[in-house]
Amino acid sequence: MDVPGGGGGRGAPWRKMSKEELENQYSPSRWVVRRGAEEAMRTYSQIGDEATKKARATGRSLLDMPYGDGEGEKMDIYFPEEVSEALPFLVFFHGGYWQSGSKDTSAFMVSPLTAQGVAVVIVAYDIAPKGTLDKMVDQVTRSVASVQKRYPGNRGIHLCGHSAGAHLAAMMLLANWTKLGVTPNLKGFRLFLVSGIYDLEPVMHTSENAPLLVTLEDARRNSPQWHLEMAPAQPADPGCRILVIVGQHDSPEFHRQSREFYQALRRRSWEASFEELRDVDHFEVLWNLTQKDYVLTQIILKTIFQES
Numbered sequence: 158m159d160v161p162g163g164g165g166g167r168g169a170p171w172r173k174m175s176k177e178e179l180e181n182q183y184s185p186s187r188w189v190v191r192r193g194a195e196e197a198m199r200t201y202s203q204i205g206d207e208a209t210k211k212a213r214a215t216g217r218s219l220l221d222m223p224y225g226d227g228e229g230e231k232m233d234i235y236f237p238e239e240v241s242e243a244l245p246f247l248v249f250f251h252g253g254y255w256q257s258g259s260k261d262t263s264a265f266m267v268s269p270l271t272a273q274g275v276a277v278v279i280v281a282y283d284i285a286p287k288g289t290l291d292k293m294v295d296q297v298t299r300s301v302a303s304v305q306k307r308y309p310g311n312r313g314i315h316l317c318g319h320s321a322g323a324h325l326a327a328m329m330l331l332a333n334w335t336k337l338g339v340t341p342n343l344k345g346f347r348l349f350l351v352s353g354i355y356d357l358e359p360v361m362h363t364s365e366n367a368p369l370l371v372t373l374e375d376a377r378r379n380s381p382q383w384h385l386e387m388a389p390a391q392p393a394d395p396g397c398r399i400l401v402i403v404g405q406h407d408s409p410e411f412h413r414q415s416r417e418f419y420q421a422l423r424r425r426s427w428e429a430s431f432e433e434l435r436d437v438d439h440f441e442v443l444w445n446l447t448q449k450d451y452v453l454t455q456i457i458l459k460t461i462f463q464e465s
């Protein structure tokens with residue numbers, strides 16, 4: 158149900174929150190239900206590390222492939238057993254509040270997706286303090302362009318991001334591909350945004366902002382929510398389908414971020430849908446992608462192979 162207004166408005170609930178409450182709402186590890194916060198973060202890293210080792214053990218991968226000149230501008234490409242010209246690609250951007258995480262511990266979904274014929278690209282970007290938000294957005298944009306240039310016969314390039322990575326994936330809706338000399342085969346473009354943040358302003362007022370040093374201007378320029386609500390109408394790409402996903406045990410603010418971004422997309426005529434995944438928290442919603450039978454793994458596979 159569309160409701161007027163959006164997260165950036167003066168009436169946004171986060172503006173009335175104390176500093177402690179805002180900190181709490183934007184610390185996903187404090188909302189996990191089956192384990193303590195520290196254990197959740199440790200488990201997330203362990204599962205990501207194990208999934209990446211398993212993916213690399215197949216030998217069907219190209220590691221540290223450059224997408225730019227920067228030392229950190231590398232991506233790992235994992236291939237299915239049957240490699241053809243017309244492969245679908247899923248490009249993944251990891252989370253970690255733009256200041257933690259790495260491609261080398263983020264190959265969560267590689268095994269189940271390559272087993273079904275999807276090539277998976279895990280992208281590295283310069284996390285803070287080395288990278289700024291603008292730099293990270295520029296890097297992930299160039300990583301997508303690089304996949305298109307390397308595999309022009311692809312059967313569609315689909316993007317998936319988790320948490321801060323979902324923010325980066327959402328920013329691709331605003332990308333100027335012509336400037337990069339490519340028109341990625343995004344016509345069948347699927348965007349899977351998992352437990353993301355789309356209005357960065359509240360994050361500015363939490364300790365997560367420290368290494369990012371984000372000003373209000375930086376936050377707005379890098380907030381897809383702000384662009385959808387305040388910037389001149391950006392034509393929606395009718396071929397692009399955006400799935401906004403949130404875990405049942407994500408914090409109320411993460412729920413609001415996802416719901417309001419979904420509503421803003423619909424108001425701007427984007428083909429968007431919204432899924433709250435039952436009984437998972439901010440980390441389980443992603444690490445369950447190691448399982449081929451997990452509901453989100455199946456949604457991603459079904460959506461990628463759906464004729465657009």
Ligand SMILES: N[C@@H](CC(=O)c1ccccc1NC=O)C(=O)O
Nearest residue numbers: 184185186187252253254320321
């Ligand atoms: N400091 C955060 C960590 C966090 O949010 C996080 C960690 C790993 C992967 C994604 C995360 N969330 C946002 O990017 C917390 O306390 O939950």
